[in-house]
Amino acid sequence: MPLLALxxxxxxxxxxxxxxxxxxxxxxxxxxxxxxxxxxxxTTLLRCINGLERIDAGSIHFEGxxxxxxxxxxxxxxxxxxxxxxxxxxxxxHSVERNITLGPxxxxxxxxxxxxxxxxxxxxxxxxxxxxxxYPAQLSGGQQQRVAIARALAMQPRLMLFxxxxxxxxxxxxxxxxxxxxxxxxxGMTMVLVTHEMGFARxxxxxxxxxxxxxxxxxxxxRELFAAPKTRExxxxxxxxxxxxx
Amino acid sequence: xxxxxxxxAFLFLLGALRWTVVLSIIAFxxxxxxxLLLALMRTSPYRTLRWIASGYIGLLQGTxxxxxxxxxxxxxxxxxxxxxxxxxxxxxxxxxxxxxFLGEIWRGAIQAIPRQQWEAAAAIPLSPFAQLRHVILxxxxxxxxxxxxxxxxxxxxxxxxxxxxxxxxxxRAGQLIVNVTFQxxxxxxxxALLYFALCWPLSLLALRLERRIDAALGIGQPx
Numbered sequence: 001m002p003l004l005a006l007x008x009x010x011x012x013x014x015x016x017x018x019x020x021x022x023x024x025x026x027x028x029x030x031x032x033x034x035x036x037x038x039x040x041x042x043t044t045l046l047r048c049i050n051g052l053e054r055i056d057a058g059s060i061h062f063e064g065x066x067x068x069x070x071x072x073x074x075x076x077x078x079x080x081x082x083x084x085x086x087x088x089x090x091x092x093x094h095s096v097e098r099n100i101t102l103g104p105x106x107x108x109x110x111x112x113x114x115x116x117x118x119x120x121x122x123x124x125x126x127x128x129x130x131x132x133x134x135y136p137a138q139l140s141g142g143q144q145q146r147v148a149i150a151r152a153l154a155m156q157p158r159l160m161l162f163x164x165x166x167x168x169x170x171x172x173x174x175x176x177x178x179x180x181x182x183x184x185x186x187x188g189m190t191m192v193l194v195t196h197e198m199g200f201a202r203x204x205x206x207x208x209x210x211x212x213x214x215x216x217x218x219x220x221x222x223r224e225l226f227a228a229p230k231t232r233e234x235x236x237x238x239x240x241x242x243x244x245x246x
Numbered sequence: 247x248x249x250x251x252x253x254x255a256f257l258f259l260l261g262a263l264r265w266t267v268v269l270s271i272i273a274f275x276x277x278x279x280x281x282l283l284l285a286l287m288r289t290s291p292y293r294t295l296r297w298i299a300s301g302y303i304g305l306l307q308g309t310x311x312x313x314x315x316x317x318x319x320x321x322x323x324x325x326x327x328x329x330x331x332x333x334x335x336x337x338x339x340x341x342x343x344x345x346x347f348l349g350e351i352w353r354g355a356i357q358a359i360p361r362q363q364w365e366a367a368a369a370i371p372l373s374p375f376a377q378l379r380h381v382i383l384x385x386x387x388x389x390x391x392x393x394x395x396x397x398x399x400x401x402x403x404x405x406x407x408x409x410x411x412x413x414x415x416x417x418r419a420g421q422l423i424v425n426v427t428f429q430x431x432x433x434x435x436x437x438a439l440l441y442f443a444l445c446w447p448l449s450l451l452a453l454r455l456e457r458r459i460d461a462a463l464g465i466g467q468p469x
Contacts, residue, residue, distance in 0.1 A: 072373075085366065085369075090366070091381055092385065093388070152369070
């Protein structure tokens with residue numbers, strides 16, 4: 001049984017079909033990188049998996065159970081599905097430590113002392129244990145995204161979603177975040193990433209998903225897809241991202 | 247028979263100042279509770295609640311406070327069938343008025359918090375109430391403090407209108423003293439100073455609160 005099973009998802013904004021018959025299985029421990037042009041539905045796909053957007057048709061099963069549409073049942077499912085966003089959205093009025101302990105203490109009823117231990121552990125995984133008492137405004141963009149990853153990890157999720165988390169960063173800060181993602185992938189975390197980091201996708205992903213016009217256009221091991229794209233669309237996309245100046 | 251403005255007249259003003267303060271506090275606290283409710287209704291996902299709250303706010307903001315005062319005064323009299331005391335009428339009118347304005351100020355503050363903050367809170371996954379309590383309201387409060395204190399100052403000065411239906415607060419007391427002393431250029435400057443003594447420290451307090459919250463947010467601290 002796959003950890004996550006998406007079947008025939010459809011999502012429309014007005015008459016604009018953003019997701020069109022998307023099916024995808026993600027096995028436990030699998031790392032799936034989703035690539036595609038902007039507007040191809042990648043981000044919407046992630047937001048649907050997390051229940052931030054409601055699908056219009058199809059089904060989402062997480063650990064064999066249908067993802068609830070909303071309310072407390074959806075929140076219960078979300079405890080196990082972490083997400084990190086493109087925008088830098090740590091809570092600016094809370095210290096790094098409180099940003100991370102908020103979920104465990106409020107949602108999971110973990111005692112504060114234990115939540116602090118979780119926070120420290122999560123910060124170690126992103127190499128930022130020295131920033132425990134800093135405030136978000138004192139951190140670089142790359143550090144903020146790493147804390148956001150730690151915030152999600154402290155909930156001890158069984159699936160992690162990453163929505164273009166390096167896209168808002170200055171180029172020199174991308175590397176430190178990618179390094180954390182690679183380490184996380186090696187640790188066996190199940191991950192679905194929307195990314196523009198092709199090098200990362202090629203090195204780290206088990207499965208590459210190329211989305212086009214709201215559909216899964218091509219899917220397979222990244223090396224194969226990069227080496228021999230089956231469709232013109234993927235071929236021209238790869239050419240465009242690898243040689244952006246041509 | 248006239249008499250001069252003297253110490254006992256000043257004490258009379260101070261006594262009346264107390265009612266200005268009491269009325270302001272009741273209207274501010276009562277209006278604060280109502281305003282928070284209105285702000286939450288205005289920003290809620292339920293259309294009916296949003297509609298009710300914006301209708302209320304629009305109505306109260308679109309009519310003069312003096313009309314609201316008359317309506318409360320004569321309305322209560324008609325409803326209860328009694329000739330009533332101005333006191334319940336002024337507290338009711340100013341509380342409803344304050345609720346509308348605070349509701350609107352706080353709605354703006356809540357909506358100034360980026361949507362991504364709600365989503366980040368929903369992702370860890372806080373309940374809607376916990377999202378408000380731990381993430382949205384603490385940030386909205388900071389934004390809301392200067393306009394809230396600004397409104398409180400307006401409210402304190404605005405309570406002088408209650409004098410029209412015979413509620414003896416500071417302004418009404420001043421009129422009464424002027425009627426017997428015929429010394430408006432002594433009495434009214436004193437009254438103005440008393441209002442100033444009430445309002446100016448509030449403005450200073452607002453500034454200090456703002457700075458303290460900025461510091462707590464880590465804004466302006468060295469990296």
